[in-house]
Amino acid sequence: MIVRTPVLAFLFVMLAAPLQAASEEVRPETPSVLESALETAPVEIDGQLLFRVRGISSFPAAERAEAIRGRIEKVAADPSFPSDGLSAEIVENVTMIMAGEATLMIVSEADARLEHTSRDHLATLNMMRIRRAIDEYRQSRRSDALLKAGLYGAGATALLALVIAVLLVLNRWLDKALSQRLKSRVHAIGIQSFEILRSETIWKAFHGLMRVIGVATIAVSTYAYLHYVLALFPWTHSISNGLFALATGAVEHMGKSVGATIPDLLILGIIYYLAQFVLRRVRHFFDAVEQKRVIFAQFEPEWALPTYKLVRILILAFALIVAYPYIPGSESAAFKGISIFIGLVLSLGSSTAISNLIAGYLMTYRRVFKVGDRVKVGDVTGEVIAVRLQVTHLRTIKNEEVTIPNSQILNGDVTNFSSMAGTRGLILHTTVGIGYETPWRQVEAMLRVAAERTSGVLGEPQPFILLIKLGDFAVTYELNVYIRDPHGIARINADLHRHVLDVFNEYGVQIMTPAYEGDPDEPKVVPRAQWYAAPASSDQRKAG
Incomplete structure (x- = not known):
């Protein structure tokens, strides 16, 4: 039995009056900013949305919607009240939707402005929605409807079991069929003899992927089953709607995320190709x-x-700077933190590397040397075999490879034997000490003869001799010769010394280096007959 509640109606009228008075200060055709920002709540019956209502500070929208829903369900649960018995009554400045003598809800001018319509029209629409909700509420709870829903649910359960069984069999069959067709084509991934991924690991990953696909298919089927079965019964219809909203919300979120990144990805692609x-x-x-x-x-x-x-490097750095804002996730705190960490690591650990890199470029543009030149860096003499951005590789005369940091080369002295050898020629020199009793003209002539006999010494420019010291026991002569091949310095120098010894022995002139304090009884010369004493051979005689 439904009882009229005039006190409750009076309270609703009193609550609606201030809203009506406030609305008179605003033009009807332009809703106020406050009303457009008010919170609303849905009125749902068995998961079906009827309409949304607003609230006030003393009666929030959620509480108002819950109160309206409770009164509608109470009327719907009373089979003695016909659904067409709803009526609308105007009291003061509000319209009351009545179920007999019971008030279901009150429609005010503020509610109408929220829906951009008139109060009477909104009351009529809400009354029609309530009437339809009452009919559906009663229809869904009839015994024949519940029996039908139960049969459909049982059928759906049986169909789900069949689908799961078929999916399991199909997954196993597909896994076996693909294994037979692709097993011979799958090989280990490696570099030469080192295996990065074994074929067994690839097959395990393949089988795992097939299992994931099978589980995902079963999960989708189960979700569809739950959505369908829960929608059959009025008590679980709202849960079914929640599942559907969850799935559509996830898909919508993913779609929006992908859609939001598509323009950025297009810009990144354009930057990459440019x-x-x-x-x-x-x-x-x-x-x-x-x-x-x-x-x-x-x-x-x-x-x-x-x-x-x-x-x-400059072009890639510029492209990276331009592309950075368009990289997905570049604005996230994690991405910024990783960027700062990488920058800190590079700044702390790459100071030496950067100095060597800069030194490498400076050496290139200063033309210090090039690959193939014979140079001396510090105590190391050798041929330049590679100039890297960080280090330079030298091969010594002993066939040793020496790696020197470029910063060390830039900060030290470098002697390049090849830079002038091809044009003016490289000068080799050697010194001998000869006693004062030997005429200097004779010494210079003998040194020139030794230079002429040496292979690799240029005739033009001619060799020249310098008297560099008048010592206590001997005069020091310096023989200077020109050569073109800087890589043959050691060989030419050795040959030159051999011929110097031969010429001085031929003419019976004693070399006073190293110095001594007294003259020997016999000159320190090598007789011609002993020039090729053992272990020297006749081949050396022909070569001389």
Whole structure:
């Protein structure tokens, strides 16, 4: 039995009156900013949305919606009240929707403005929705409807069991069929004899992927089953709607996320292809410079490759700076933290590497040396076999490879034996000490004869002799000869010394180096007959 509640109606009228008075200060065609920002709550019956209602500070929207829902369900649960018995009554400035003598809800002018319609029209629409909800509420709880829903639910359960069984069998069959067809084509991944991924590991990953696909298919089928079965019964219809909203919300969120990143990905793609295009054109240009098809004054062709590497770093750095804001997740705190950490590690650990890198480029443009030159760096003398950005590799005369940091080379002294050898020639020198009793003209003539006999010594420019010291016991002569091959310095020097010894022995002149304090009884010369004493051979006689 439904009882009229005039006190409750009076309270609703009193609550609606202030809203009506406040609304008169605002033009009807323009809702106030406050009303547009008010919170609303849905009124749902068995998971079906009827309408949304607003609230006030003393009666929040959620409490108002719950109160309206409770009164509607109470009326719907009373089969003695016909659904067409609803009526609308106007009291003061509000419209009351009545179920007999019971008030279901009150529609005010503020509610109508929220829906952008008139109060009477909104009351009529809400009354029609309540009437339909009452009919559906009663229809869904009839015994025949519940029996039908139970049969459909049982059928869906049986169908789910069949689908799961079929999926399990199909997954096993598909796994076996693909294994037979692809097993012979799957091989281990490795570099030469080192295996990065074994074939067994690849197969385990493949089987795991097939199991994941099977589980995902079963999960989707179970979700569809729950959504369907829960929607059959009025008490669980709202849960079914919640599952559907959860799935659609996840898909919508993923779609929005992907959609939001598509423009950024397109921009990243454009930046990538533009950078690749510019790098290709720059590489072709510097290739032309290296091949001397393009010539610039004061720019050496061997500078082309290192200059291209430097320009490439600048282009890639510029592209990365431009692309950084468009990288997905670049604004996240984790991404920024990782970036700061990487920058800190590089700044702390790469100071030496950067100094060597800069030194490598400075050496290139200063033309200190090039690959193939014979140089002396500190105490190391050898041929330059590779110039890297960080280090330079030298091969000594003993066939030893020495690696020297570029910063050390830049900060030290470098002697390049090859830079002048091809033009003016490289000067080799050696010294001998001869007694004062030997005429200097004779000594110089003998030194010139020794130079003429030495293979690799140039005739032009001619060798020259310097008297560099008048010592206590001997005069020190310096023989200077020109050569073209800086890599043969050791061999030419050795041959020159051999011929100096031979010539001085031929003419019976004693070399006073090292010095001594007294003259020997016999001159310290080697007789011609003993020039090729053992272990010397006749082959050396012919070579001499």
